[in-house]
Amino acid sequence: MKGIIVAGGLGTRLYPLTKVISKHLLPIYDKPMIYYPLSILMMADIKQILIITAPTDHGQYKRLLGNGTQLGCDFQYAVQNQSNGIAQAFIIGENFIGDDKVALILGDNFFYGIDLTSELQALTNMDGAYIFAYEVADPDRYGIVELDQNDKPISIEEKPNNPKSNYAITGLYFFDKDVITIAKNIQPSHRGEYEITDINKVYFQRNKLQVKKLDKTIIWFDMGTFQSLNDASQ
Numbered sequence: 001m002k003g004i005i006v007a008g009g010l011g012t013r014l015y016p017l018t019k020v021i022s023k024h025l026l027p028i029y030d031k032p033m034i035y036y037p038l039s040i041l042m043m044a045d046i047k048q049i050l051i052i053t054a055p056t057d058h059g060q061y062k063r064l065l066g067n068g069t070q071l072g073c074d075f076q077y078a079v080q081n082q083s084n085g086i087a088q089a090f091i092i093g094e095n096f097i098g099d100d101k102v103a104l105i106l107g108d109n110f111f112y113g114i115d116l117t118s119e120l121q122a123l124t125n126m127d128g129a130y131i132f133a134y135e136v137a138d139p140d141r142y143g144i145v146e147l148d149q150n151d152k153p154i155s156i157e158e159k160p161n162n163p164k165s166n167y168a169i170t171g172l173y174f175f176d177k178d179v180i181t182i183a184k185n186i187q188p189s190h191r192g193e194y195e196i197t198d199i200n201k202v203y204f205q206r207n208k209l210q211v212k213k214l215d216k217t218i219i220w221f222d223m224g225t226f227q228s229l230n231d232a233s234q
Contacts, residue, residue: 006089022060024108108222109223110222129173130209
């Protein structure tokens with residue numbers, strides 16, 4: 001299994017800081033933000049990792065992380081020229097992924113929990129798609145999954161005005177090799193972006209989407225606001 005970190009975007013919720021530095025290079029306590037999603041992929045025993053950045057930040061990431069050999073990894077880099085959505089990462093990374101399965105994590109996602117390592121390593125042999133759900137107080141900010149009493153998905157929505165549940169889909173996804181073909185066939189949303197929610201919907205319609213509901217022994221942050229930056233640094 002290979003890994004992708006999406007570290008592009010404008011980070012507008014963190015202006016004016018992100019006018020001069022990539023959001024994913026901002027400090028979380030004593031480390032750049034991108035170290036945290038990188039550590040999640042390494043916990044899953046994923047060593048081949050593609051880091052997708054905005055054009056203006058490409059050189060900064062290469063200077064920070066190098067080729068990965070110092071961490072026992074193989075880092076490659078690619079550029080997302082425009083913020084066209086998370087799902088575009090699979091098209092940008094098509095040659096990198098090849099016929100392998102792939103884990104994608106957003107560069108502003110923070111996970112912490114003592115049981116994470118074994119959970120993640122078990123997913124390197126999964127089929128279909130596997131996502132994580134986390135209960136939040138403000139579900140209208142996220143992609144949302146509605147679950148039945150057996151934690152099976154019923155519906156998926158992207159930032160709904162009237163959410164059907166409080167379970168946000170976190171920014172960590174595991175997919176089989178079909179994800180590239182699926183990504184090539186989805187259409188831009190009303191926001192003009194290729195939404196990863198639409199990829200998840202295809203797997204859901206094929207009955208190949210699995211959802212793991214994270215309990216409160218696991219901490220998850222979307223580090224996209226000043227408050228969440230502060231919380232993650234505590």
